[in-house]
Amino acid sequence: MQALQSLHTFALPHHCRRIIEIDNAEQLRSLDFTEPFCVLGEGSNTIFITDFAGCVIKMSNKGILIDEMDTHWKVSLAAGENWHAVVTHLLDKGIAGLENLVLIPGTVGAAPIQNIGAYGVELAQFVDFVEGYHISQAKFERLSNTQCQFGYRDSIFKHALKDQFVITRVGLCLPKYWQPTLSYGPLQTLDPDKITARQVCDTVIAIRQSKLPDPHVLANSGSFFKNPIVANTQYRRLLACYPSMPAYPAGNDSHKLAAGWLIEQSGLKGYTVAGVRVYEKQALVLVNEGHSSGAILCQVIQHIQQCVNDKFAVRLEHEVRLIGSDGEVTIVESNNE
Template sequence: MPSVQSLHTFALPAHCAALITITHPDSLTELDFSKPCYVMGEGSNTVFIEDFAGTVLQIATKGVAVTEQQNVWHVQAAAGENWHQLVIHLLEQGIFGFENLALIPGTVGAAPVQNIGAYGVEVGQYIKSVKGYDISKAQFVELAQAECEFAYRESVFKHALKDRFIITEVLFELPKQWQPVLNYGPLQSLDKNIVTAQQVFNKVIEIRQSKLPDPKELANAGSFFKNPIVGSEQVQSLLKQYPDMPNYLVDAKHTKLAAGWLIEQAGLKGFELGGIAVYHKQALVLVNQGAGTATELKAMIQHIQQIVWQKFNVQLEHEVRVIAADGNVQLQGVQA
């Protein structure tokens, strides 16, 4: 069985029944999808906690094409392209909009699945369409933005099309009239009247590098938990106890809280369980200190969920895709 330890950035030891690298979309038509398979890019949002009993498909297609329209840029990018390198490539060409999403690990194909976002920007707002292979139809399909059902860290690819749609290409639409998005934390220090996209890019890099460890130096999967969205009444109650609690209005009835803040306030920043630890610079990140095990990681996830629930009555969900023998699983700690 091939090892997948080097294929996911959390680097837990695990294997799969078979490993196939996809360098051209057409090769998807030749595969047997009657058996379990798991599709991945660079493994930065995946953790294997058991040997996977199916085939791992590693998407490694390449290619970027830019088309100029009157008011927008159209950017076609293959699913296997590295996300951060695409951001750099477009910035160098004077095509702006992705600077807030700099240094997010992973591939272009993974971006719509999670609807990756950072510092006030979500990728879904710039996606015009997504192309992919529909396994159930055995044909290639193109979905318009509305069909992708983008929401906070959500998309149709995680629900109705889960395990039946393999993204092969994404078409982005970026307006030529650039507007900086500076409403998040440290970015507010930049002057919106004179700031450049390059300066926003540089600031985002600086912020991320100060908080997030390089997986090549310390194994991790980036932000491990979603920022929970809760009812606004509960938020008002919590603010009476914790007036400094970060909160971001979603709509009239819902507010987003900062998972990292909740974990830190629960006293878990720097907490260690065997070889797994809550990163000492950013409580939203879990790290494998070198000899961590899947059992320790599962215990850590559930411990964090339980402690945060007990303290705040808020349920945390892990954002990272956790893969067991039969595929994706959602872990949840005991609520008591």
């Protein structure tokens, strides 16, 4: 058994049968995918809640290719590249568009799976293609943006291609004509006529650092729950009771609520059980004080879900991927509290 504690940022002390590091995509052709496996980048959105019976495939391939076109930039990124480093590298070269997504932890390969997003921008806006190894077909394939079936923190890689497609490269298309996206939170105070992409980037970094703990200092997996989307009828009922409730139009007669606000209003900031704590500066984050377990984490998740559902009749889903002994698991609230 090999230790996993240093390979995921929530740092629970669990193990797997073996670890294989991929620095060349062609290595995937020789792997035995009939045994249980888990594909891992930097482990910032994955938590091993118990010992994993299979093999962890760690994607570490590198490479950034940039092609300049008349109206846009085409950028091809290897799955093992660090996402934040890519965003700042492109800005250094005068290529903007991803600045709202700066400081999101993890690798390029993990980004399309949950269609990462922040401050009014989603990765899907820029994806040209996603390449990977299709396990059942035993070949490499390239999927278009449409074929990826992107949704809110969602994609085909969570559904039809779950455990069937190992992402090896992501292609982006970034327009040369840049306009800032300043519709969310503190960014609304910025002047769209004067702001630069680098200033947006610096502002987002400052916001995130003020709210989110450094996983190298305090173990965490960033934003733990998805912001729930509710029908406008329910949104209006909630707004009548909670006039200050933050929410954003989500299309299709619905609104997106702020999961962190719902958790905070449920009185759970600072809630702690045996080393797992709801972070005091941002209730959307759970932290591991260093002596907890997967069982305790699951207990805390269920308690948060139950409290929010009891108070607001809103169901929270965890955004972080949880890995049990045989693979990914989903935690839902218990009705027995």
